[in-house]
Amino acid sequence: MLFIYISLSMVIGYIILTICLYVFKSRVLMKKLKASEQSNRELAEKYEAINRNLEKKIQEEVEKNRQKDHLLIQHSRLAAMGEMIANIGHQWRQPLNSLSLIIQDVREEFEFGQLDEIYINNFTKESMIQIKHMSRTIHDFQKFYKPNNEKTPFSIGSSIEDALAIFSSSLKYYGIKMVFEYRGELIAYGFPNEYSQVVLNILTNARDAFVQKDIKDRKITIKLSKTAEFVKAEFTDNAGGIEPSILDKIFDPYFTTRPHGTGLGLYMSKMILENMNGLVTVENHEAGARFCLSVPMVNEAVKPELISVS
Numbered sequence: 001m002l003f004i005y006i007s008l009s010m011v012i013g014y015i016i017l018t019i020c021l022y023v024f025k026s027r028v029l030m031k032k033l034k035a036s037e038q039s040n041r042e043l044a045e046k047y048e049a050i051n052r053n054l055e056k057k058i059q060e061e062v063e064k065n066r067q068k069d070h071l072l073i074q075h076s077r078l079a080a081m082g083e084m085i086a087n088i089g090h091q092w093r094q095p096l097n098s099l100s101l102i103i104q105d106v107r108e109e110f111e112f113g114q115l116d117e118i119y120i121n122n123f124t125k126e127s128m129i130q131i132k133h134m135s136r137t138i139h140d141f142q143k144f145y146k147p148n149n150e151k152t153p154f155s156i157g158s159s160i161e162d163a164l165a166i167f168s169s170s171l172k173y174y175g176i177k178m179v180f181e182y183r184g185e186l187i188a189y190g191f192p193n194e195y196s197q198v199v200l201n202i203l204t205n206a207r208d209a210f211v212q213k214d215i216k217d218r219k220i221t222i223k224l225s226k227t228a229e230f231v232k233a234e235f236t237d238n239a240g241g242i243e244p245s246i247l248d249k250i251f252d253p254y255f256t257t258r259p260h261g262t263g264l265g266l267y268m269s270k271m272i273l274e275n276m277n278g279l280v281t282v283e284n285h286e287a288g289a290r291f292c293l294s295v296p297m298v299n300e301a302v303k304p305e306l307i308s309v310s
Helices: 002-111 118-144 156-173 193-211 265-275
Strands: 152-155 176-181 185-188 218-226 230-237 279-284 289-296
Touching: 002 156, 002 176, 002 230, 152 156, 152 193, 152 289, 156 193, 156 218, 156 230, 176 193, 185 289, 193 218, 193 230, 193 265, 193 289, 265 279, 265 289
Parallel strands: 176 218
Antiparallel strands: 152 185, 218 230, 230 289, 279 289
């Protein structure tokens, strides 16, 4: 009987000891859990503060980039304006010379007493022809530099011809032969005026390369083609090509090899085409450089919206 009591006491004592140990360990675990929760709260507050700082820094960098892009666009517009004025000068040179000769002839006719109604009528007619030509030049430039607000189907060939019409006097002045392999209507989807400006940038760079390197037999070939997704226009010149060491830098902002260049023309061309989900690439060939402009083809869904850009 005594043995039973002793055994029972030992069992009860073991149970009490186990409970005490469990309570002790529970209190230790609860204390550790509270400490861990406090540590987690502190970490969460630190991470939240870090996230707030990161968001603030990201917003600051976005704003800096936006200001930088705005500055680039402003510089590009100034450069485009300078190029536009130069092209207007080329376009106006011939009609101004013609007007000058007509006016000088009036003085001579007056001195010889040969001014009559027929002469005055011819004088007025010829003068108005030259003035209308100059006025049409201004209209063409206004249309050319007017930005498109929305993407639209447009003819790649027509947009290139618009750029060539603006640049024709400059090409003629610098003795540059133009070969345009224009085969049928290839319709792309994007901003036609901006595309024409890209073409003008490519032609301007080729012209400057011809002049800078003093190339004698100057020629630019334009070839159109298409793939399943893109309409492509290749501009190939014989201006000696681009130095291989800088070939991958020519689309960087402010990078230029010209003495008075801005380094924005090709960069903005890249940005314009990327905004149309297109791209521009460049490579050297035997006699010069070849630029390829790729713009997405218009799909069947938007073909009914086709409008004339001529």
